[in-house]
Amino acid sequence: MGLVLLVLLLALLFGGLGFAVHALWIIAAVLLVLWVLGFLMRGAEGARWYRW
Numbered sequence: 001m002g003l004v005l006l007v008l009l010l011a012l013l014f015g016g017l018g019f020a021v022h023a024l025w026i027i028a029a030v031l032l033v034l035w036v037l038g039f040l041m042r043g044a045e046g047a048r049w050y051r052w
Helices: 002-040
Strands: none
């Protein structure tokens, strides 16, 4: 019985980690798109559209 619970716990843990990693990849892709848009939208003087 303990082995079954351990396997179920590990499955839940790895399932949650997989979802978190997938969500981080989506966030990274969105930030990459915003970064590229920042290069495309900057002014003629090379000024940045963000302040940091």
